[in-house]
Amino acid sequence: MRQTFDETTDPSFGAKHLPLVRAKMAEQDLDGLLVPHEDEHQNEYLPPANDRLAWVSGFTGSAGAGVVMTDRAAVFADGRYTVQVKAQVDPDQFEILSLEDGVAAWLARAPKGSVIGYDPRLHSPDALASLKAAAEKAGASLKPVDPNPIDVAWADRPAQPMAPVVPHEDRYSGESSASKRARIGAALTGAGAEATVLTAPTSIAWLFNVRGGDVIRSPLPLGQAIVNADGTAQLFLDPRKVTNELPGWLGDDVTLGTEDALPAALDALSGRKVMIDPAQSSAWYFDRLEAAGATVVRAMDPCAVPRAAKNPVEVEGSRQAHIRDGAALTRFLHWVDTVARETLPSEREIVEALEGFREETGQLQDLSFDTIAGAGPNGALPHYKPVTRTIRHIEKGSLLLVDGGGQYLDGTTDVTRTMAIGEPTQEQRDRYTRVLKGHIALAVVRFPAGTTGHQLDALARLPMWMAGLDYDHGTGHGVGSYLGVHEGPQRISKAANSQPLLTGMILSNEPGYYKEGHWGIRIETLQVVTPPEPIPGGERPMHGFRQLTLAPLDRRLIDVDLLSPAERAYVDAYHGEILATVGPLLPGAVQDWLKVQAAPL
The missing domain is CATH 3.40.350.10 (Creatinase/prolidase N-terminal domain)
Known part of the structure; x- marks a missing residue:
């Protein structure tokens, strides 16, 4: 069954819990305490019993960190959670900083002679090495703690999960x-x-x-x-x-x-x-x-x-999961285009609608992450999450960005679609089409053995670079087989990565564009690395990608004049595959709508 996630915010956590933690720190003669988001298993998503950062600060994002000193404290969150961290954390108790700037940089300014505790069960040696170096630079020191002051102070800590294996x-x-x-x-x-x-x-x-x-x-x-x-x-x-x-x-x-x-x-x-x-x-x-x-x-x-290198059974399972998920998502896109554009629901209602369509498959085990629905300006935050203070209703003349996925026994899905609510502007069509061009370039590329995702990343960015535009997140992450939606070691990003892309690896293809304060655009599909094959007239066999995600694009946002004939042919072929594969699973009215969406450009 799908698990629910408590999205409530409580900025009072800091005022209530910091004194408790500081009292336990004093018992161990500590001047500070590192509070990583990660738990004993280095998980990205945590059971409530292990979410120490959330208990101390109120921040529930999946990437972050904290530092508690005797007289001040800080919470670090990455760019995905800019809005959420401000809604959940009390600025009177915590300095709110960017995770990209780093905890190590903050430690480098720690008071000389201070002793800062860390729980060795929560830090990897690689992560700990940079933190120790930063503390030493400031003349401070890190000290392993047992027990963790937070665990002692957390009187109503939930029990550890006991789900059957x-x-x-x-x-x-x-x-x-x-x-x-x-x-x-x-x-x-x-x-x-x-x-x-x-x-x-x-x-x-x-x-x-x-x-x-x-x-x-x-x-x-x-x-x-x-x-x-x-x-x-x-x-x-x-x-x-x-x-x-x-x-x-x-x-x-x-x-x-x-x-x-x-x-x-x-x-x-x-x-x-x-x-x-x-x-x-x-x-x-x-x-x-x-x-x-x-x-x-x-x-x-x-x-x-x-x-990461899926075998043929796993690849076929992922394909079947995406067909099933694609039918649910197509029903949702039809709902947005027919019902939501008239009733203008809230982001929360949009999330519930998409999750409902996925549940109606009868095979959803859980979501693969908390569904993202960003209306208008909220869509300009790459991984915005609807929380109480920030929820908006969709508006005519703006865009809606929805990113979600499901966990099925045969595969894990993750897909983003951006939709126009009403008639889009020429600027919106231009930006969407440039994102689409980059998306297509990464979908159709052929590459030799030994190629890394880092080497392919620029393909997705080039159409935007040529217009003086860019996006600040990675282009692709690995995805598991009924496992985590974020899986390494493969990825596609500006950051250097030595892992070659191997047959069977599943990655996302998700370039985007974000106009701060106005709207955001992202197109995300999952694709699997195909075995190397010869190219007629070529000298070396080449890998490629096979698209797994099957959900139509919003044709109103496509400026056909900006697409080359090959790019138009790609969109037509992709939509044709959706119509042939997903279409038979849809009710009549949705099938009719899809036929219009999938018509040749």
Whole structure:
């Protein structure tokens, strides 16, 4: 069932909770405390029991950080949450700063001699290294804390989630857990390691072919695992989450243990070479392994790339999920164009409408993230989230940007469409068409093996660059297979990234344009990397992308004169595929509407 998310805001959290935290800080002789958004599993989306930043400050965004000092405090949020953080956080209690400017830069100005606490379970070694360097530059120091002052002060802390851990059948995963563990074991041997410690819920879900419900918007179980080079493993879960069918599903080569047994199991790795990811696993694991006498091999989570490169069963599952989701989204776009443009509903009502169409598929397990609906000026905030103080109604003559997705057993979806409410202006049509041109360029590109998303990013930006325009977010993120909607290591962005794009990797294609204070435009589809194939007359086989998302574009926003013949042919072919594939799943009135939307340009 779809989980609900508490979107209420309470700026009074700071005034109520900061004194409690500071009292516990004083008991440990701390002058400050780092409050990362991430939890013990480095999750992006958190169970309520682990959302320490939200409890301290009231800020519920999926990316942020905080610092509490004895006499001041700060909250850092990225550009997606500019409006939300101001609505949720009391500026009298917290300085509100950009996450892009960084916690490290703030620490570099910490009072000389101050001692700032950090919970080693919440920071990866990679993240911690830059924070320690910044504190040392200021003449301050970071001190590990146990217990975390927030955990002690949080008297009404929710219980840890106890969603049952269930099998994810091979008809969805396309490969048995035993086969996956054999592959990971071979990779460990090749890297000179004897075992690996896995702490990322996505890797545990993928490797053991299980799913859970501990993390909102992602079907993930919270736990840890130790995997040996021979393919045997220990999986550590709270026994209350272990279903009757789970031991048999895991098989004899996987031993189930409780989370309380994990420290001793780590200690037992003494003298062994143990691989662990310094970007994904918390510093506590490194400290424990080194104290036990293990040789730590720092390397990327060995499940990350195999998980990202989907097998044919997963790719086909994603395609079917997108057909189903495309029918729901097309019904929603029809509703916007016929009902909403007359009744002018609020953003909240728009979100509820889209979620309702997805639920009517009968196969929605959850949303893949909280649905974004930005009307007019709110659409100019790339990842705006409707919260009480900022909710708007759509207006004639403006634009509506809606970004949402679903979690289905066979795939995860994420799609953005921008719609004109009434007749669009020429400026809106120009900007939309330039975004579309960049989107098409990235959809049709062919590229050789070894190409990274970083190398492709400029293709999506070029039509806007030529007009002196740009957007400040990445162009594409990886997406899981009934896992997280944001999945690495693949991505498409200006930021350098060494991960080549491999067959089966699913990425978003989402260029945008945002006119601050007026409206925003984004076109997002998911696409999968195809196997390399020869090009007639060419010398090297080339990868490409196959589009997965099937939802029509708003043809009123397309300036056909700005499109080349090849670009017009792409739009016509894309709409033709939607009509042929999604059309039969739609009721008659929606089919008739889609035929008009999908007519050749």
